[in-house]
Amino acid sequence: EVQLLESGGGLVQPGGSLRLSCAASGFTLSNYAMSWVRQAPGKGLEWVSAISGSGYNTWYADSVKGRFTISRDTSKNTLHLQMNSLRAEDTALYYCAREGLVATTPNIDYWGQGTLVTVSP
Amino acid sequence: QSVLTQPPSVSGAPGQRVTISCTGSSSNFGAGYDVNWYQQLPGTAPKLLIYANTNRPSGVPDRFSGSKSGTSASLAITGLQAEDEADYHCQSFDSSLSAWVFGGGTKLTVL
Numbered sequence: 688e689v690q691l692l693e694s695g696g697g698l699v700q701p702g703g704s705l706r707l708s709c710a711a712s713g714f715t716l717s718n719y720a721m722s723w724v725r726q727a728p729g730k731g732l733e734w735v736s737a738i739s740g741s742g743y744n745t746w747y748a749d750s751v752k753g754r755f756t757i758s759r760d761t762s763k764n765t766l767h768l769q770m771n772s773l774r775a776e777d778t779a780l781y782y783c784a785r786e787g788l789v790a791t792t793p794n795i796d797y798w799g800q801g802t803l804v805t806v807s808p
Numbered sequence: 809q810s811v812l813t814q815p816p817s818v819s820g821a822p823g824q825r826v827t828i829s830c831t832g833s834s835s836n837f838g839a840g841y842d843v844n845w846y847q848q849l850p851g852t853a854p855k856l857l858i859y860a861n862t863n864r865p866s867g868v869p870d871r872f873s874g875s876k877s878g879t880s881a882s883l884a885i886t887g888l889q890a891e892d893e894a895d896y897h898c899q900s901f902d903s904s905l906s907a908w909v910f911g912g913g914t915k916l917t918v919l
Contacts, residue, residue: 722908731810732846732854732897734908748907782853790860792842792901793908798853 689713689797691783696802703773707802709766709783716764717742720786722795723757723768725779725804733779736768737786737793751777773806780804811836812898814911820888821919828914830881830898836909841901843881845874848895848913857896858883885916893918 695707707723722737736757737746745757756769766783780801787796813831820826830843837843842861846854856865858874861881873884885892898911 724908731913732899732910734899734910737908746906749905787856787859790842790844790863792844792860794844794856794859794899795846795854796856796859796865798855800853 689785691785691797691799693781693783693799693802696781696804698805698807699773700808701774701806703806704769704771705773705804707768707770707781707783707804709768709799711764711766711783711785714785716759716766717761719788720793721757721759721766722784722786722793723766724782724784724795724798725777726782726801727776727779730779735781738766770804773804775806778804778806810912811902811905811909812900812911814896814898814914816912817915817917819917819919820885822888822890824888825884825886826888826916827885828883828896828898828916830883830911832879832881832900832909833902834879835904836879836900836902837876837881838879839903841903843874843876844899845872845883846897846899848897850894854897888918890918892916 692710723735783799784795785797845858847857848854861876902909
């Protein structure tokens with residue numbers, strides 16, 4: 688059974704840093720592209736970042752480019768998101784997500800339950 | 809302002825048919841990228857409902873169907889049930905932004 692378990696969220700001051708982790712089970716991380724998607728309270732979904740199955744390619748939304756870094760540890764089957772220079776507008780529930788293999792336009796076939804990041808003084 | 813435009817809310821009575829629209833542009837749907845739809849029940853993570861415009865993952869009832877034409881897409885739900893009350897999100901890829909893009913989400917209320 689595929690499972691994605693996020694951790695690392697919490698309350699942080701503006702300008703601070705957090706590192707999110709996503710422990711994957713039921714599949715091998717290196718066989719799939721993975722993404723982080725966030726949802727601000729009461730708002731819609733926003734794609735944040737993605738990493739290819741090989742790990743060689745990464746992509747970022749303009750809103751986080753230069754501040755966030757996506758990475759993975761294949762030995763631990765874990766995905767990470769390093770978030771620096773955090774702003775109030777980064778406050779959201781952050782979902783770890785697995786990209787499906789079937790279609791040419793990327794989609795998400797499995798989602799974690801999310802970890803909440805709150806940026807506030 | 810989301811790149812893909814959805815109505816904020818739709819509603820219908822049990823048993824009825826409802827549709828949710830998702831309007832894109834020449835850099836996403838018009839560029840040939842597909843639409844995916846997700847259902848988000850209250851307090852839960854999203855779930856893939858439709859992928860590649862019309863395809864349902866295993867376990868999704870055939871009451872849910874999707875379509876795409878030009879720069880617009882839609883999700884149809886027939887035989888509406890109380891358990892369908894949820895937020896529905898469309899998603900694609902945008903070549904100008906080189907980014908995944910989502911609609912703002914549509915809240916479905918079953919009357």
